[in-house]
Every structure is written in C-alpha cells, then in structure tokens.
Amino acid sequence: MPYNKELEAAKKAVSRAARLCQRVQEALLQSDVQSKSDKTPVTVADYGSQVLVSFVLQKELSSESFSMVAEEDSGDLRKEESSETLRRITELVNDTLATDGSESINALSQEDVLSFIDSGKSDGGSQGRHWVLDPIDGTKGFLRGGQYAIALGMLDEGKVVLGVLACPNLPITSVASNDYLTSLDKIGSLFFAQVGEGTYMQSLYGSQSSKVHVTGTENPEEASFFESFEAAHTMHDLTSLIAKKLGVKVPPVRIDSQAKYGALSRGDGAIYMRFPHKGYREKIWDHAAGCIVVTEAGGVVTDAAGHPLDFSKGKHLDVDTGIIVTNQKLMPALLKAVRESLQEKSSL
Numbered sequence: 001m002p003y004n005k006e007l008e009a010a011k012k013a014v015s016r017a018a019r020l021c022q023r024v025q026e027a028l029l030q031s032d033v034q035s036k037s038d039k040t041p042v043t044v045a046d047y048g049s050q051v052l053v054s055f056v057l058q059k060e061l062s063s064e065s066f067s068m069v070a071e072e073d074s075g076d077l078r079k080e081e082s083s084e085t086l087r088r089i090t091e092l093v094n095d096t097l098a099t100d101g102s103e104s105i106n107a108l109s110q111e112d113v114l115s116f117i118d119s120g121k122s123d124g125g126s127q128g129r130h131w132v133l134d135p136i137d138g139t140k141g142f143l144r145g146g147q148y149a150i151a152l153g154m155l156d157e158g159k160v161v162l163g164v165l166a167c168p169n170l171p172i173t174s175v176a177s178n179d180y181l182t183s184l185d186k187i188g189s190l191f192f193a194q195v196g197e198g199t200y201m202q203s204l205y206g207s208q209s210s211k212v213h214v215t216g217t218e219n220p221e222e223a224s225f226f227e228s229f230e231a232a233h234t235m236h237d238l239t240s241l242i243a244k245k246l247g248v249k250v251p252p253v254r255i256d257s258q259a260k261y262g263a264l265s266r267g268d269g270a271i272y273m274r275f276p277h278k279g280y281r282e283k284i285w286d287h288a289a290g291c292i293v294v295t296e297a298g299g300v301v302t303d304a305a306g307h308p309l310d311f312s313k314g315k316h317l318d319v320d321t322g323i324i325v326t327n328q329k330l331m332p333a334l335l336k337a338v339r340e341s342l343q344e345k346s347s348l
C-alpha cells in the first residue's frame, strides 16, 4: 500500500508521545500549566509530545523530505522566563526516549528540543506531502484528567491520506453512554487509517488490530451523539435543538478531543456535531486524523452545508457554520435537521 511506511512511522511516533503524555498526566503539577498568548492552556506535555512525534518521524523516514503543520511553536519557550519549562520538557523527552530502550540515542539538547518543535512550522497547502499534528488535542480534557488524543495525519496533494489517533484514556470497548467516565475496561485505544484501506483499532499497548466500522443504524431514535465537553467549543443549545428535530432520544455524550472521531469510527455513537461560537476558525490539526479515521470506517464528514472539508488551504479549515459527522444513511436527515435548526435560530 502506498503509505505503509509512513503509517508505521506515524503509529510509532504517536505511541511514544502518548507515553510521555501519560507520565505528565499522572504527575500533573500546577507548575506544568502555562498559558499561551491566546490564553489556551498548554503544558509541558503538548510541547514534549510535539518533539517526540517530530523526532520519531524524521528518524524513521530520514530519506524523505519533511514538512509538518503542527499546533505548537517555540516562541514562548524561547523567552527567558520559560527556561525552567524548557529544561523540564527536555528532561521529559530524554527520559521517555531512554525508558523506551529500543535504541541508543544521544540525549537531545535544549536547542534540539526547540528545533524539533519548530519543524512543525509548515503552512501545508495543496502541493506535496505535509504531516499535520495536534500533539495533545483536548488539552482541557487532559488537564481535567479526561479524554485527549495525539492526532497525526498526512496530506498528499491537499488530501488527507493517512491518520493516526492515540487516545490514552479511551477504553478499548464502547463509550456509548456517559458511563464511560467510570468504565473499568482496559483503557488506551489507537486508531489508524490510510486512504482506501479502511480503519483499524488496537490497544495502545498491543499489536493485534481489528477493522472497525461506523454504526449502520438508520434510525435516529437509536442514535446517540457526541459533542465537546467544553461549552465554549460548541453551542450545546443548538446541537440539542438539532438532535431533537432529528428524533434522537438519548442525551449527548460529551467527550473531549478527537477521541470523538475514534469512538464514532467503531460505532460507539452515530453522530458528532460541532458548532463553534461565532468568529472561531477551525484548524486542520483538530480534524485531519479524525476525518480519515471516520471516512475510512464508512462515515461522512461535512460542514453544515454538506460540503466535504478542504484541508488544502493552509492551517485553517474554512467551514460553513460547523462540522457534522455521521454514517451515510443518517446524513440526509441530519443535514435537514441542521438546516431547519439554523433557520429557526436565525429567525429568533
């Protein structure tokens, strides 16, 4: 298959980054939390994860040219007041590489760490290949001890051709209701897909993978829907109006991060809706990996007007109003419910 080598490298990269994130989440200290200039929380784990993914991809694919569009940059870390944070990130990355133990490598210096972070500075676009990385998607979930994902996709000529989602806190069995919060099942799910080959899931700690499919349900009354935990990220009142119009009976399952796309790809729920508040522009790293994981599992991802997402325009995704995800059978009814609800809301 055309992207096998890249897919293997991507799985290795996100699995390593997931170990680093787990170590930080376990020992989450207040001092690990920083604020970027846009005031979103960013932790040593976001940076550390970006370093590890960048490092592993470049090492595994050393013969290929490397371009990556990633969420974090080193600007804040280069400031003098961040020297302790930079020291901690460097230590964390080196400890994670050392405990992996599979190969001997020289420890990374602080300058190496900064430059691996900055190798995610590409703007992407419609030509050539570009990796797309969200080193921790759902940072707020991560800080709360909830769901988060290390999300890595690859664009080729503007299209997402492979995607990998590591979800360290997602049980490997269903999260179809909010009971997942107290699930005692084995946790740690890894989803991966390449174009034309379907979507697979395995435990984050195992190698046995199985093919997954979105639910086949046509009946909205049986459908549960996923949305962001954070009310600031999506209009919960609008999604509940849409769900009601569609005939959905069960309350929404609220999960942070692209774990929603992973859970949907294996049929835990039937619908994911995301309607950000006015003025917000979506970023490609929040959807690239999740989008291919769902579409290769038989699902459909569009904006509120039914257009497919266009990842070829740089860092931003310009969508009409919001993003909706479901299976092929439910999509026409979902689009109708979305259209009617938006009209109703605008006439208020």
Ligand SMILES: Nc1ncnc2c1ncn2[C@@H]1O[C@H](COP(=O)(O)O)[C@@H](OP(=O)(O)O)[C@H]1O
Pocket (backbone or CB within 6 Å): 040, 071, 134, 136, 137, 138, 139, 140, 141, 227, 228, 229, 230, 232, 233, 234, 255, 256, 257, 258, 276, 277, 280, 283, 286
């Ligand atoms: N006002 C807003 N509206 C919509 N999405 C937002 C937002 N502010 C931040 N986000 C994005 O929502 C992502 C998390 O999505 P979710 O709510 O599904 O967990 C964040 O990713 P990061 O956590 O990687 O920064 C961030 O990119």
Ligand SMILES: [Mg+2]
Pocket (backbone or CB within 6 Å): 040, 041, 071, 139
């Ligand atoms: Mg962020």
Ligand SMILES: [Mg+2]
Pocket (backbone or CB within 6 Å): 134, 136, 137, 138, 285, 286
């Ligand atoms: Mg994100």
Ligand SMILES: [Mg+2]
Pocket (backbone or CB within 6 Å): 046, 071, 134, 135, 136, 137, 138, 139
């Ligand atoms: Mg992030």
